[in-house]
Amino acid sequence: DAKTTQPNSMESNEEEPVHLPCNHSTISGTDYIHWYRQLPSQGPEYVIHGLTSNVNNRMASLAIAEDRKSSTLILHRATLRDAAVYYCILGLAGYALNFGKGTSLLVTP
Amino acid sequence: DADVTQTPRNRITKTGKRIMLECSQTKGHDRMYWYRQDPGLGLRLIYYSFDVKDINKGEISDGYSVSRQAQAKFSLSLESAIPNQTALYFCATSEANTGELFFGEGSRLTVL
Numbered sequence: 226d227a228k229t230t231q232p233n234s235m236e237s238n239e240e241e242p243v244h245l246p247c248n249h250s251t252i253s254g255t256d257y258i259h260w261y262r263q264l265p266s267q268g269p270e271y272v273i274h275g276l277t278s279n280v281n282n283r284m285a286s287l288a289i290a291e292d293r294k295s296s297t298l299i300l301h302r303a304t305l306r307d308a309a310v311y312y313c314i315l316g317l318a319g320y321a322l323n324f325g326k327g328t329s330l331l332v333t334p
Numbered sequence: 335d336a337d338v339t340q341t342p343r344n345r346i347t348k349t350g351k352r353i354m355l356e357c358s359q360t361k362g363h364d365r366m367y368w369y370r371q372d373p374g375l376g377l378r379l380i381y382y383s384f385d386v387k388d389i390n391k392g393e394i395s396d397g398y399s400v401s402r403q404a405q406a407k408f409s410l411s412l413e414s415a416i417p418n419q420t421a422l423y424f425c426a427t428s429e430a431n432t433g434e435l436f437f438g439e440g441s442r443l444t445v446l
Contacts, residue, residue, distance in 0.1 A: 274434075
């Protein structure tokens with residue numbers, strides 16, 4: 226399986242944008258890039274996913290590099306509720322996904 | 335009510351005991367999954383099922399078995415629990431083509 230590399234932790238100030246990076250140099254042509262997050266004491270929740278083009282939804286934006294070897298999850302205005310572990314995962318849509326360790330995001334007031 | 339329900343939410347048991355964790359869903363999804371989470375290790379896939387007659391091993395299936403009793407029910411069993419199976423277990427569901435996994439609230443298992 227193709228692997229992803231994420232920083233262990235990041236810190237952001239409340240109400241500022243956050244850019245969470247993910248490297249995936251061995252991504253295959255059929256792999257989607259999925260992002261999930263896990264709030265404290267909860268199960269993971271879906272954030273966004275994409276294949277080649279940048280994607281936007283109500284929670285975040287996903288910027289995918291032209292060569293697809295990296296991507297960035299963008300939270301446009303961080304809130305305290307966005308403090309969570311963010312997972313970048315490669316895989317087919319609707320298929321079993323293997324979660325790594327993710328990036329722990331700390332948001333400070 | 336939660337769309338993906340796990341029972342029990344917490345369980346303490348002893349080494350050698352048989353344990354079953356149950357998952358039921360009201361989302362109408364065909365695909366169901368069991369994951370295990372250990373501190374600092376993220377989530378690891380144990381088993382997954384794409385329909386009632388389909389069962390597949392995940393990354394860490396040794397020591398576990400599953401049963402897909404119906405489209406809405408997927409159970410995880412530990413035939414003889416051991417302490418290193420102490421972990422937080424999550425059930426999840428998905429549709430075939432949307433790519434979104436829906437997780438339950440987790441079952442915390444402690445094996446003494």
